[in-house]
Amino acid sequence: MFLHVDPDNGLAIYDQIVRQIKFAVATGALPPGEMAPSVRELARELAVNLNTVSKAYQQLQVEGVLESVRGMGLAVAAGALKQCRAERVKLVQERLREVLWEARQSGLDLDEVQKLIAAEMPAIDKKLAAKLKGK
């Protein structure tokens, strides 16, 4: 699968799962109508407890991203693609705002912050390319 969680990332594991499922829907990796990985499968794959995945899926159901198909599992809802595309910007923006604020607060001026961002970008792209290739 295309998911990966980090236990000590600040964000709770179930929250990371929620975000990444939304991202997968937004990018089209998980098209509407397709079944999401089962709670047991995903739990095993992420080396995480079953209930943690279940908690993430419950939240995704409440938000309308996933729909229960009785006896089959959870499917990506019809309107989820549009919804997730709109939401991912906000999700990223919120975290970005926090970090930028801390960066400026730390005494780094605008140029230095932009240099840091520019310096990180190549490594990020490289990592992303490796991930897509690996899949």
Next chain:
Amino acid sequence: MFLHVDPDNGLAIYDQIVRQIKFAVATGALPPGEMAPSVRELARELAVNLNTVSKAYQQLQVEGVLESVRGMGLAVAAGALKQCRAERVKLVQERLREVLWEARQSGLDLDEVQKLIAAEMPAIDKKLAAKLKGK
């Protein structure tokens, strides 16, 4: 004082205190030789428990940023300025890397990420200016 903590920021409160003290030292707001605010004063100011501040100060002592002055309190160590200036870049860089990674992973391309950053910057600067003015 120049510190402010957010209980649900992902980062633990004592960690936020550690980081911000380091930033204050790095920017010169807390010069070497000066006394850090007492645990009780800072705890009251941040509306946080005494032990939480104490935990942050203990870590700062271990890392050599603060030094105990018996009967007086904790003072900024001599070499702390240089040390904190070098470290703040790493502290910011680590968080920045995480967020940039998530942004790219969410399916946003490079241009969109940079647009988001550019869009946030003015608000950040405005907030920073307001903070400096308020002080």
Next chain:
DNA sequence: CTCCGTGTCATAGACGACTATGACAGTATG
């Protein structure tokens, strides 16, 4: 010396996140 402020330590409790198990009702598949 007395009073006050300093940091430090120990104990206990609340809370959220996560794990570990077991059990249940559904449905697809054979």
Next chain:
DNA sequence: CATACTGTCATAGTCGTCTATGACACGGAG
């Protein structure tokens, strides 16, 4: 029908963070 899979629920335990409270030794100021 039986098996295997699905999500869901309940319980209990661990762990880290934070809070609440009390106590201690130390040094400055009066």
